[in-house]
Amino acid sequence: IKVTNQLMERKGVVELVTQMYSEYYKPADIAKAVGINVDSVRKILKENNVYIRKSWEYPRK
Known part of the structure; x- marks a missing residue:
């Protein structure tokens, strides 16, 4: 039986998403890198009061 702490995993994902977004990564790029969908990235940002x-x-590149 594998026991995981999903709250700790979620906290790590939230930190990674907000960090990448602060570095001007686009939500689609963050989603691909983290392995979640774009809507989840936007939800995380919104829940953490990120513009x-x-x-x-x-x-521009």
């Missing part, structure tokens, strides 16, 4: 950028607010 959701518009597409034109990202730096």
